Amino acid sequence: MTFSLVARCAETGQFGIAISSSSPAVAARCAFARAGVGAVASQNVTDPRLGTSALDLMEAGRTAAEAIAALQAESDHMAYRQVLAIDATGSNAIHSGPNSLGIWTQAQGRDVASGGNLLANDGVPAAIVAGFETASGALGDRLIAAMRAGVAAGGEAGPVHSAGLLIVDREAWPYAELRCDWIDEGCPIEAIARAWEVYAPQADDYVTRALDPRAAPSYGVPGDE
Template sequence: MTFSLLARCAETGAFGMVISSSSPAVAARCAHARAGVGVAATQNITDPALGPRLLDRLAGGDGAAEAMAAVVAGAAHVDYRQLMVVDGQGRVASHCGGRILGRWGIAEGEGVIAGGNLLAHEGVPAAMVEGFLGARGALGDRLIAALIAGRDAGGEAGPVHSAGLLMVDRESWPVAELRCDWSEEARPIEAVARAWAVYAPQMAAYVQRARDPREAPSYGVPGDE
């Protein structure tokens, strides 16, 4: 019911994640990231509490593998969960319980991990990693490339209806959190890609407005001078 990719940008230290699913509002439940700490996914039969727990372990000094082992050891119903995490060194870890739905898979690269369940075939995550590593541009551009690569490789076994992109950098809040929570036309990935194309050129300006609006660009709305 879900396919996703998590990554750390080796150049900037930013973290990001993209995800899509047949379920509504998938990014609201499954995508978790914390600036300077890491990024985590909790999917399949989702327990959203596990994402913050993974990030808390990373913040406390655990690496990806140690954080995953600790959270899995202390969580209920872990046979139903598919979990992934990337830490501040770009190390990755995953857990796939015995009750993961349908065809599922995990694929890893340097600073990146992808996974999914109820997939069209087990090679979808590998296609996402390849799409991410082969793409150029900023982290968001590469994340979108990975999401499209997953779609083009077959994606989920059935139609997807929601998708999202989440990124954190140096601020305590997400620098990008773009979502399509429901698409009747089963085109949420395209909606998120379009939103990124609009938002990406403005992202730095929004960050600057938070830091010091006196130094920020004009707002570009009627009445603004």
């Protein structure tokens, strides 16, 4: 009941993940990224521990493929899990357990990997990868374009209700973390796209505010002078 992608920007070194699901608050349980290390999606019958474990393994020097192999060997109930990982070089790997739900499949490209379950058809992840690879602009723009390509290819078998976008850059905290935890009508991916449209022009300034507030611009909110 989820489709997603993990990706790396070869120019900036940023990592990102975009994800959507019919379940509520999908990004709260399934989206993981660490600056300088990589990004992971842990989905299907979700075990959030897999996300942090994969990042720990990659931070310790494992490739994405080695981290996925370690999870397969050491974690319980992997037949029910779908895990996507991308490492600092852009190398990526995917585990899709045989008990993944409904139509499930995966696709990989340069600096990007996509997977999904309970899909409308088995071409959705390939469309997401192609959407990312052909898009231009900032990493967030490419992540949104990829998810829109997945929706255009059929998306999930039923309506999706939540979505998230997570990007890390150089700092320990997220460069951007945007979520739509539940929407009854409309598309949560479009809600995230709109949030990114508003947030993107200010993203660098929020980093500046953290590192040196004296150099940060004002945005005219009350008390912000």
